[in-house]
Structure formats: C-alpha cells, structure tokens
Amino acid sequence: MAxxxxxxxxxxxxxxxxxxxxxxxxxxxxxxxxxxxxxxTAFITSFVNQLVNENSQSKLDFFNVIHQGRFIAAKRxxxxxxxxxxxxxxxSMSAFTQEPPSWPEPTHGISELRLxxxxxxxxxxxxxxxxTATLYVDITDYPGEWLLDLPLLNQTFEEWSEAxxxxxxxxxxxxxxxxxxxxxxxxxxxxxxxxxxxxxLATEYTQLLLHFRHEMGLSVIQPGRFILPGxxxxxxxxxxxxxTNFKSIDINRYQNADDNSLIGMLRARYIEYKxxxxxxxxxxxxxxxxxxxxxxxxxxxxxxxxxxxxxxxHALNLIMESFNYGKSGIxxxxxxxxxxxxxxxxxxxxxxxxxxHEHLTSLLNQLVHQSKHQLNFDEIxxxxxxxxxxxxxxxxxxxxxxxxxxxIQGRKVGDEQLMTLFPGTVPAKIPSSEFxxxxxxxxxxxxxxxxxxxxxxxxxxxxxxxxxxxLGDKIK
Ligand SMILES: Nc1nc2c(ncn2[C@@H]2O[C@H](COP(=O)(O)OP(=O)(O)OP(=O)(O)O)[C@@H](O)[C@H]2O)c(=O)[nH]1
Ligand SMILES: [Mg+2]
Numbered sequence: 410m411a412x413x414x415x416x417x418x419x420x421x422x423x424x425x426x427x428x429x430x431x432x433x434x435x436x437x438x439x440x441x442x443x444x445x446x447x448x449x450t451a452f453i454t455s456f457v458n459q460l461v462n463e464n465s466q467s468k469l470d471f472f473n474v475i476h477q478g479r480f481i482a483a484k485r486x487x488x489x490x491x492x493x494x495x496x497x498x499x500x501s502m503s504a505f506t507q508e509p510p511s512w513p514e515p516t517h518g519i520s521e522l523r524l525x526x527x528x529x530x531x532x533x534x535x536x537x538x539x540x541t542a543t544l545y546v547d548i549t550d551y552p553g554e555w556l557l558d559l560p561l562l563n564q565t566f567e568e569w570s571e572a573x574x575x576x577x578x579x580x581x582x583x584x585x586x587x588x589x590x591x592x593x594x595x596x597x598x599x600x601x602x603x604x605x606x607x608x609x610l611a612t613e614y615t616q617l618l619l620h621f622r623h624e625m626g627l628s629v630i631q632p633g634r635f636i637l638p639g640x641x642x643x644x645x646x647x648x649x650x651x652x653t654n655f656k657s658i659d660i661n662r663y664q665n666a667d668d669n670s671l672i673g674m675l676r677a678r679y680i681e682y683k684x685x686x687x688x689x690x691x692x693x694x695x696x697x698x699x700x701x702x703x704x705x706x707x708x709x710x711x712x713x714x715x716x717x718x719x720x721x722x723h724a725l726n727l728i729m730e731s732f733n734y735g736k737s738g739i740x741x742x743x744x745x746x747x748x749x750x751x752x753x754x755x756x757x758x759x760x761x762x763x764x765x766h767e768h769l770t771s772l773l774n775q776l777v778h779q780s781k782h783q784l785n786f787d788e789i790x791x792x793x794x795x796x797x798x799x800x801x802x803x804x805x806x807x808x809x810x811x812x813x814x815x816x817i818q819g820r821k822v823g824d825e826q827l828m829t830l831f832p833g834t835v836p837a838k839i840p841s842s843e844f845x846x847x848x849x850x851x852x853x854x855x856x857x858x859x860x861x862x863x864x865x866x867x868x869x870x871x872x873x874x875x876x877x878x879x880l881g882d883k884i885k
Contacts, residue, residue: 435883436545438697440748443704444553444628444724445637448756448798450513452704453550454501455798455867457485457524459876467866469873474528474884481527481541488523489547496522496550502863505799509825510857518639519551519694531885544884549694553703554633556728558687561632566652566676567663573631573651581627581716585620589613594654598672599662607648607674614650626713628724634686646685649678695731695746700879702752703728707773708760711835712852715845722839725776732789751791752878753777758870759797760852761832762815763804766870768835769795775839792878797870801855807831819855828853 441456443449459467460483463475474480488495497520501513526544561569577586592610615635621627622636630636634647641647652675655663666673705725710717732751755773758766774793807816807829818829833850840849861867 434543434545436547437880437883438547438549438699439879440549440551440695440698440701441704442551442553442556442701443706443756445622446515446709447553447704447706449550449704450501450516452702452754452756452796452798453496453522453548454498454505454513455869455872456548456875457483457498457522458502458867459869459872460524460526461485462864462866468869469876471871471873472876473881475873477531479529479531479884481529483524483526486523486525486545488521490521493519493521493549496520496548498522505857505867506860506863508860509820510860512822512857516550517552517637519549521550522548524548526880526884528884544880546880549698551690551694552633552637553724553728554630554637555687555690556731557629557631557633557724559691559731560727561683561687566679567655567660569631569679570651570653571655574653574655576629577651577653581625581720582621585617585625589617589650590653593650593652596671598652598654598658599666599670601669602671602674604674607671608645611648611650615647626710626717627720628710628717629720629727630724632682632686634682641686646678646681649675649682691746698746698748700750700752701732701748702754702875702879704754704756705773705776706757707755707769707776708757708835708850708852711840712850715840715842718840722776722779726779729777748789750879751789752875753791753793754875755793755795757797758795759800759802759817759819760855761835762817764815765835766795768837771837772835772839779839794871794874794878796872796875798867798872799857800868800870801858803858819853819858822854822856 441449441453459469463469463480463483469475472480485498497516504511504513524546526546527541528544529540530542564572574590576582577590589610592613618630618636622630632647634641638644638647652672658672663672666676668674668677705721707721710721732748753773755769758769761769770793773795777791777793802817802819804815804817806813808814809831814831816829816831818827820826821828830851830853832852836844836849858868
C-alpha cells in the first residue's frame, strides 16, 4: 500500500486547489453607457469603491454574496485590453476625497478597468474542492452617443441626409439650424470640392450638435462621434455633414457623382465613417459585452421641458435598437452579440425626495417599455432601478405653510450654501401636455455632500441592487 505523508498530501491539495481555482474562476465583461453627463464616471467609481472598501461602512445588504458572508475581497488588477485607455479611478476618487469634495471631470471616449472579486462559492461541491473562487469583472465605460449611430448602418447617405434634414427643421432645432442649412443649400454639390470649405462646414455642424446637447439638453445627436471624437479629432473621417437639398438635385447625377465633387466626397466620408467608426465599435467592443447597464438622467430633461424630454425618449428608442439583435437585419448580417442582461438605471435619484423614487423608476420603465413594443426583443432579462451612485443629499421632513412635507438638503454646485427644498413631483408616466404647463420641476445640481477618505465607501442609493442584478448569478 502506498504511503502518503503529510507533505505529499499538502502538495496534492495545493495542486488540486490551483486546478479547481483555475477551472472555477469566472469572467464577465460589463459595459456601462449613457449619454454624456448621465453619470457614467460617477457610477463606475462608486461601483468599484463599494467593492474594494467593502469592510469599511459600505452598505450593500441587497448584494447576496455580502449578505450571506461569502464575500472575501475585491481589488483592481491590470486590465485586459492594452489598447484601450484605463478608466482613471484614482483621479475620479480624488475629486470625492478632496475638501470640499467635487464631481470628477467629464471624460471622453472609451476606457476600461478590471476588478477581481474573491468570494466563497455557495456550491458545496465547489466548496469541497476549493475555499475561494474569483470573479474577474472587466468594466468598459463608453459614450451612449456611439449607440445612436447604429441606425446609420441601415441608411444610405441620401436617406440619412433626408432624415437629418427633417430633424433639423423640426420646431426645437429649426432656429439654430437654419443658418447652416442655408449655407449648405447655396453650394453646388457637383463642383470640385474645396476641402477647406467642407471642413469649415463640418465644424459648424459639429458646433450645432454640441449646442443641442450642452446648451439645449437634447439627446439625439448624429453622428455620435462628432461630439465625442476621441482620437479621431480633426480626422477627415469626421468631416462631413448631411446634404440638406436632395429634393432639388437630379438623383441620377448624384449616383454618378465623382468622389472629388462635394456631394461625392460627403458620401464617401459617410460610408467610411460607417465602416471604420460605427461597425468597428460594434465589432471590436460591443460584441464582447456580456452585460450592459444603461444610465439615463431623466431629471435634467424633466427640468428642461417637453422638447428635451421628447428628445430623450427618441434617443432611448435609438439606443434600444442596439439590443434588438434577435431578429434585426443589421446584427444578423454583421455579428452576433451576447449580452444576456440589461439594466436601466435612472441616475441622480438623490435629487428628488425618496417617495418619488418609485415614480422615477416607473417613468424610465415606460420610456424603455415603449420602445420594447416596437422592437422584437429576444429574451434578455431587463430591470429598471432608480439609483444615486454618489448620494449627495439628505432627506427628511420640512415644514411648509404649517404642513409637514418631504424635503432634501444638499450643497448647491458652485456655492457652498446648504439648501433645503422639495424639488417637485416626478411623473410616474410619460408626462402629458398639462404636466408641463405649471413648471412642475425645480432641479438643483448638488455637489457631493461630504468628502470621504480613499478607503471609505461612498454613500449611495441602490448600488447593492445594481451589483446583485449584474453580478449576483455569477458569484454563487
Ligand atoms: N446628485 C448626484 N449627481 C450626480 C450623480 N452622478 C452624477 N451626477 C452629476 O452628473 C454629472 C455628470 O456625471 P459623470 O459621472 O461625470 O457623467 P458621465 O456620463 O461620465 O459624463 P461624460 O464623461 O461627460 O460623458 C456630475 O458632474 C454630477 O453633477 C449622483 O449619483 N448624484
Ligand atoms: Mg465620464
């Protein structure tokens, strides 16, 4: 009979452990998106911060692995893709740790971060073989504007130009767009192109898009890369614009137009943009995502008014098309993505009093559901939550004309003064025209409430429910 001494047994156990560990380590690609300023940077920072500081006051009761005492630790580890910029976690955290704390700077383009989460598996068989397992989470932050480009893949330059012309001449965009449309319409589309003139008009079109987004709070921005060019800034591939006078040109002549003519060059760049920018994003990145969270700031458009809100609705419809890959022609043709869970989060919920959160969730749900009707969704489980990645207000009751009403208190961005207010009621459904008549909502942008140290967990609302939905089933 073979004799196994303790040392051999230990080596054997170690080897078995390594083997099983290797087998049971799991991996997930989690994508985070939302239109600009929707709260992506704050969200990822808080997501990571909650996990790496799990033992210091983080409140994650709804995250089962923690609730069941199986969570061991989480840490940041070097990211997988070396060609994608790193998500600047330290820089973002330093905004929250300074005195007084502030919000992180806006970011541009795509970035990545990898987290390793060690935990004790629940499964007894697995537990017998190994004490711990690791879940690697690759988190990608990318602009939601990039998803607004998907419909371009199904449109010719002519179709896109006509659709854009229609959008630009609609009431809300009309006034600002008219001067550029006038300039475009004066051009001879078949003359040999003056590249400098073309670049000038493309810049003007980009300025217009930036104005729509940042000054008017509109959401439908196409092409999405124009306002978030990343490393393509000033590249000719981003120098084109919709031709707004198709109705007055001979279509045969257009079809035969040379690439050196103005219209030919616009068309050639549009086609190149679809190939090298839009398709490339879907093929290089989107195809690898396992799970997606879409952040939506519904409160700013509610505050800005009906046009802005309607535009958010339209943008969400366009964004949803990227998840309609079951039967969609574009996707069957190009590739098959594998996203198996989709979470919609209404961000900045700490801007409203707690009893309004339910309304906020159901409002976002309606926005999403509306487009779900129009699309053929495969069975992707979806959920909707109202969250605050970094809770920046306190809630309580206040006295208003002798009655107790719910209020929030926070520090207004830009001045250090504390404000207490009832910001208004969030409609539980897509608001009707009456809703807009009495300026229903008073949105105040709040600064982070109090600074934390690097090793402290940030205050939040429902980040634990986010974690459970996105990771819970992978960490059993
Ligand atoms: N009160 C509150 N405000 C938030 C929260 N998250 C984000 N904000 C506000 O929203 C702004 C934008 O947040 P970011 O996280 O930078 O948004 P982003 O989507 O990364 O923005 P870009 O990088 O510019 O696309 C912040 O500067 C804050 O003013 C939150 O949880 N609570
Ligand atoms: Mg950002």
